[in-house]
Amino acid sequence: MKTSISEKIAYGMGDVACNVVYALTSGLIVYFYTNVIGVSAGVVGTILLVSRVFDGVSDLLIAQLMDKINSRHGKARAWILWMAAPYAVSATALFAVPSHAGKMVQAIYIFVTYNLCTTVVYTALNLPYSAMAPLMTNDEEDLAKLNIFRMSMSPVSNMIVTALSLPLINFLGGDQRAWIIVTAVYGIIAFGMLMWTFLGTKERFHTEAAAEAENLPFRVRLKAAAQNKYFIIMFLMVMALALYQNVNGTVSTYYAQYVLGNAEIMGVMQTCEKIPWILGIICMAPLIKKFGKRNLVLGGAIICIAAQIILMINPENMKLVLAASIIRGLGEAPINGLTFTMLADVINYGHWKTGIRVHALIFSTFTVGQKFGGGVAGWAIGQLMQLSGFTGSVTETVEAVAMIKNLYIYGVILAWGLIAICMLVYHLDKEYDQVLAELK
Numbered sequence: 001m002k003t004s005i006s007e008k009i010a011y012g013m014g015d016v017a018c019n020v021v022y023a024l025t026s027g028l029i030v031y032f033y034t035n036v037i038g039v040s041a042g043v044v045g046t047i048l049l050v051s052r053v054f055d056g057v058s059d060l061l062i063a064q065l066m067d068k069i070n071s072r073h074g075k076a077r078a079w080i081l082w083m084a085a086p087y088a089v090s091a092t093a094l095f096a097v098p099s100h101a102g103k104m105v106q107a108i109y110i111f112v113t114y115n116l117c118t119t120v121v122y123t124a125l126n127l128p129y130s131a132m133a134p135l136m137t138n139d140e141e142d143l144a145k146l147n148i149f150r151m152s153m154s155p156v157s158n159m160i161v162t163a164l165s166l167p168l169i170n171f172l173g174g175d176q177r178a179w180i181i182v183t184a185v186y187g188i189i190a191f192g193m194l195m196w197t198f199l200g201t202k203e204r205f206h207t208e209a210a211a212e213a214e215n216l217p218f219r220v221r222l223k224a225a226a227q228n229k230y231f232i233i234m235f236l237m238v239m240a241l242a243l244y245q246n247v248n249g250t251v252s253t254y255y256a257q258y259v260l261g262n263a264e265i266m267g268v269m270q271t272c273e274k275i276p277w278i279l280g281i282i283c284m285a286p287l288i289k290k291f292g293k294r295n296l297v298l299g300g301a302i303i304c305i306a307a308q309i310i311l312m313i314n315p316e317n318m319k320l321v322l323a324a325s326i327i328r329g330l331g332e333a334p335i336n337g338l339t340f341t342m343l344a345d346v347i348n349y350g351h352w353k354t355g356i357r358v359h360a361l362i363f364s365t366f367t368v369g370q371k372f373g374g375g376v377a378g379w380a381i382g383q384l385m386q387l388s389g390f391t392g393s394v395t396e397t398v399e400a401v402a403m404i405k406n407l408y409i410y411g412v413i414l415a416w417g418l419i420a421i422c423m424l425v426y427h428l429d430k431e432y433d434q435v436l437a438e439l440k
Contacts (some may be wrong), residue, residue, distance in 0.1 A: 010200025045382015052375025088187030280333025
């Protein structure tokens with residue numbers, strides 16, 4: 001049975017809501033901690049890295065709970081209902097750092113609230129949401145379209161948050177109170193969108209193989225996932241993608257302020273990147289059959305690297321920065337539009353290879369890679385900026401500005417280079433028809 005257009009839109013709304021917090025935590029939050037609260041970049045980077053260890057454990061725990069809990073609202077869909085309100089509240093708490101407290105108290109508060117929001121609530125919301133699509137439809141073409149709807153809608157909130165947040169915050173006074181107000185409004189809107197997802201979707205399929213796998217010991221399912229070579233490739237690829245998203249999201253604000261002269265330009269940069277991304281995903285469906293998923297992602301990685309090479313010509317030129325953002329957005333479209341469809345292929349391959357259909361666990365360990373990659377990126381950015389002498393003041397040293405430039409240009413090249421390498425050894429597209437035929 002195929003999903004309707006209205007159900008596809010309702011499902012996509014869930015990722016629009018999830019991207020509110022993702023946009024804040026992968027982009028603006030570090031800027032807030034360093035330039036508004038005054039916490040050192042090194043301390044923030046260390047907190048982000050340590051938090052990812054807890055985050056990885058939480059993914060595995062939520063996956064275990066998903067396998068064991070059967071609600072009348074569904075295995076995955078129920079979590080959207082349960083986590084909608086905590087999601088809005090915990091996101092707002094991120095910005096309520098006690099401004100006059102000592103540095104140690106501030107660091108503890110940041111650690112606790114960051115982990116409450118991202119490690120606990122966001123994981124318990126986003127992991128079940130990501131695993132929900134294959135439970136809604138068992139039609140391969142419909143599943144691809146469902147994920148294309150999701151990934152073409154998801155950048156919308158990311159684009160709005162990154163483009164409007166700083167202007168809105170500055171309009172409200174630019175202080176901590178303004179950050180809290182803006183985030184609270186985002187949280188309320190996100191809550192409404194999650195309710196739209198919950199009420200507008202339905203789980204229909206829970207295969208016998210998946211049900212059997214849920215009763216197997218954790219170590220057996222983990223071993224089955226580890227024997228899936230394409231899962232390991234995708235795990236590494238999503239780590240590299242998280243590296244890019246965090247470098248681009250975090251450093252672009254500093255780049256706009258200290259290289260281009262105005263922090264609010266970051267919103268324009270992100271908008272120029274997200275619009276081609278959205279348009280590219282919308283046009284993705286007919287290209288999949290013609291070129292294949294792997295080739296589209298590989299081509300996109302090459303385009304993103306080319307954009308950064310163009311930027312090297314004159315990193316301070318506004319027009320060149322925006323042109324590179326547009327080109328990068330086109331290159332990002334394939335990986336963002338196809339990752340979850342490719343992951344569904346990987347789950348089928350693992351079932352064919354091992355005889356065990358590992359569903360929630362693969363999604364959880366997959367998101368572990370995303371979060372660990374983001375944590376390493378956040379830590380590295382913090383440490384490198386600290387070494388450069390970055391202080392978070394209105395003006396920075398030549399060395400600090402040079403570090404921001406290098407991170408923004410070469411950090412992105414590194415991330416997309418790693419993605420390209422992963423795709424060069426990914427050959428599932430060629431094998432998939434046979435795998436699917438034998439499974440059926």
